[in-house]
Amino acid sequence: MSKRARTRTINVNYLARVEGEGALYIKARNGHIQELRLTIFEPPRFFEAFLRGRRYAEAPDITARICGICPVAYQMSAVHAMEAIFGVQVQGPLRELRRLLYCGEWIESHALHVLMLHAPDFLGYQSVIDMAQDHPEIVQKGLTLKRTGNDLVEFIGGREIHPINVRVGGFYSVPKRKDLQQFIGKLEQARDIAVELVRWVGTFTFPDFEQDYEFVALRHPDEYPLNEGRIVSNKGIDIAVHEYDTAFEEYQVPHSTALHSRVRGRDAYMVGPLARFNLNFDRLTPTAQEVVRELGFSLPYRNPFMSIIARAVELVYACEEALRIVRTYEEPDRPYVPYEVRAGTGHGCTEAPRGILYHRYTVDAEGIIQEARIVPPTAQNLHQMEQDLYHYAPQVLELPLEQATWLCEQAIRNYDPCISCSAHFLRLDIDKDE
Amino acid sequence: MPGGQRKPKLAVWKFTSCDGCQLSLLDLEEHLLAIVGRVEIAYFLEASRATVRGPYDISLVEGSISTPHEAELIKEVRKQSRFLVAIGACATAGGIQALRNFADVRAFVDIVYAHPEYIRTLREARPIADYVTVDFELRGCPISRYQLLELISAYLHGRQPSIPTYSVCAECKRKGVVCVLVSQGVPCLGPVTQAGCNALCPTYRRGCYGCFGPMESPNPLSLGRRFETLGVPPADIIRLYRTFNAFAPAFREGSEHYEQTSSHAHD
Numbered sequence: 001m002s003k004r005a006r007t008r009t010i011n012v013n014y015l016a017r018v019e020g021e022g023a024l025y026i027k028a029r030n031g032h033i034q035e036l037r038l039t040i041f042e043p044p045r046f047f048e049a050f051l052r053g054r055r056y057a058e059a060p061d062i063t064a065r066i067c068g069i070c071p072v073a074y075q076m077s078a079v080h081a082m083e084a085i086f087g088v089q090v091q092g093p094l095r096e097l098r099r100l101l102y103c104g105e106w107i108e109s110h111a112l113h114v115l116m117l118h119a120p121d122f123l124g125y126q127s128v129i130d131m132a133q134d135h136p137e138i139v140q141k142g143l144t145l146k147r148t149g150n151d152l153v154e155f156i157g158g159r160e161i162h163p164i165n166v167r168v169g170g171f172y173s174v175p176k177r178k179d180l181q182q183f184i185g186k187l188e189q190a191r192d193i194a195v196e197l198v199r200w201v202g203t204f205t206f207p208d209f210e211q212d213y214e215f216v217a218l219r220h221p222d223e224y225p226l227n228e229g230r231i232v233s234n235k236g237i238d239i240a241v242h243e244y245d246t247a248f249e250e251y252q253v254p255h256s257t258a259l260h261s262r263v264r265g266r267d268a269y270m271v272g273p274l275a276r277f278n279l280n281f282d283r284l285t286p287t288a289q290e291v292v293r294e295l296g297f298s299l300p301y302r303n304p305f306m307s308i309i310a311r312a313v314e315l316v317y318a319c320e321e322a323l324r325i326v327r328t329y330e331e332p333d334r335p336y337v338p339y340e341v342r343a344g345t346g347h348g349c350t351e352a353p354r355g356i357l358y359h360r361y362t363v364d365a366e367g368i369i370q371e372a373r374i375v376p377p378t379a380q381n382l383h384q385m386e387q388d389l390y391h392y393a394p395q396v397l398e399l400p401l402e403q404a405t406w407l408c409e410q411a412i413r414n415y416d417p418c419i420s421c422s423a424h425f426l427r428l429d430i431d432k433d434e
Numbered sequence: 435m436p437g438g439q440r441k442p443k444l445a446v447w448k449f450t451s452c453d454g455c456q457l458s459l460l461d462l463e464e465h466l467l468a469i470v471g472r473v474e475i476a477y478f479l480e481a482s483r484a485t486v487r488g489p490y491d492i493s494l495v496e497g498s499i500s501t502p503h504e505a506e507l508i509k510e511v512r513k514q515s516r517f518l519v520a521i522g523a524c525a526t527a528g529g530i531q532a533l534r535n536f537a538d539v540r541a542f543v544d545i546v547y548a549h550p551e552y553i554r555t556l557r558e559a560r561p562i563a564d565y566v567t568v569d570f571e572l573r574g575c576p577i578s579r580y581q582l583l584e585l586i587s588a589y590l591h592g593r594q595p596s597i598p599t600y601s602v603c604a605e606c607k608r609k610g611v612v613c614v615l616v617s618q619g620v621p622c623l624g625p626v627t628q629a630g631c632n633a634l635c636p637t638y639r640r641g642c643y644g645c646f647g648p649m650e651s652p653n654p655l656s657l658g659r660r661f662e663t664l665g666v667p668p669a670d671i672i673r674l675y676r677t678f679n680a681f682a683p684a685f686r687e688g689s690e691h692y693e694q695t696s697s698h699a700h701d
Contacts, residue, residue, distance in 0.1 A: 021448065043504065043555065046534060046539070049537075050530065050533045054673060058677075061643065062530065065575065067452050067453065068452040068454020068455065068576060069453055069454070069457060112460065127475075128481065128482075132467060143464070143466065146463055150461055158635070159631070161457060161461070162645075164643075165640075171638075172635075172640040173639045418453075
């Protein structure tokens, strides 16, 4: 081994195949990381400021604009927070429809990531377009799966990006039973594709890298979590949604327009498909559990590269759950639950495709928003992503630079980071003199 | 120009945005592989690590200009692009980010941030056309993927894209959707909003909230007076005009008119 000090620099100016804009800089000397920055230069977007002075009813439409990939998640967390203020319980078919809409978003978002953004890394392609030349069949199937998710969101929500049909208390209008039934065939096909996708990604080679993560996700008494549940972790967190701030804190770092998060008194944590899967495996459908057992990897998965499996398994779950809802759906008497507006503070936390998404609003007696706070999943994962790189980069530093760079990028894409989302939340406590 | 041996090079650029409009390209699932057969995806970071150097035949530009860096970058994109299309409300009107144009952003960043020196932002979020010449605009929050397909298809055939500039009302009438404003007294921006969504909100029994921005000959004050007769307070008329196309001139005229009248009322 050479005695001379050796400096290596990995520099990725624009991370590709992530949603939004970020960059990575790693400087290592003699195999030790000296400097590591996952830079988020996505412009700050001040959403929490814009929400002040708006009507409560506008929150689902305004917050949807935070992210074109997971607008339903923003709408869901927003309406749950408002309903907590007004004491509204959304039950029965309306609750089921929300779950169905959310399944649609999971399907389109996960299919996008598994197939178009992440799989090319494992097989050595620059993009899904290149991958399609050699693997046309699976790409075509993946696109069909993605379209099924989009069709579901479009049918219930009005359109796949920034749906218009979600409101506090329920929906503006609800589908008829017979119209929803048209999805049965499509969802059965989608479910079969998803199972095939799990088996396919299960054959990938995963870098040898495991970490002792703190996984954080929602946990519901009888369901795989989407809209409701307690916030739990494998290291002892078990809190109600409104206690979010007792367990987690945010902090600002110079190189990022997104706030970072950590568990109070501890450190980084992971949210998203891998966390949900590890904490809620027993809530998956039998088909989803069975296909996981077939793969033979032991649970919990502590290798972040295996998040692609968790995402594929959630595709199976989302298709089956959507099928269950479509088959049992009965049209509700009215599209939304009536309520009376009152002043208060409410919290909402739902499982976005990328992990828990927390909203808190304070509204006055007229329903005007006085304060808003939003913590998106990718912002919560950023600290963990940097930690992963800090531990993973030394393993790859000796490889040719292009390969090392690619593997580090892949380690970031494990989180399916939605950087657009994360950067919208440099928190602003503004307008104090208002 | 399209044609010849070489496939036209397509680039997708992101400025301040939610990624939704560029996602529309990937949402063209059933047409995606056909498109890839006709154009070379030369620069599209959301989809590919590989990038091909410019110049580009067609550039799709998403997002508003909201930082000093973006104000420089867009000039470079213009230089590298033969046909530059602004896609979506952010790129064509400043989008929701333009809400800051009605307030003093600089002041609140300075007052509040623990480290305001880390934050680089412009006082106003502006549409692309305020910085460079734009060859075509696709409206919408988000854009319609069908209009995007029409745009690409028209480009490949060397013709003008067929994008309507009439109002959402025309779409409602054609679709046979009962007018929510007339029949239910729901405030609806349909009369002043450009078509493109296929009358989505009225179809779902809610009022249009203006995703596609002002139609070709809007009368925002007249519609405002109609809202007044429904009992909509001025503050809510301001909110209606001030969402995702707030800085588009006609909508801006609407909200500023009611801002002035309501501030007079307080004098």
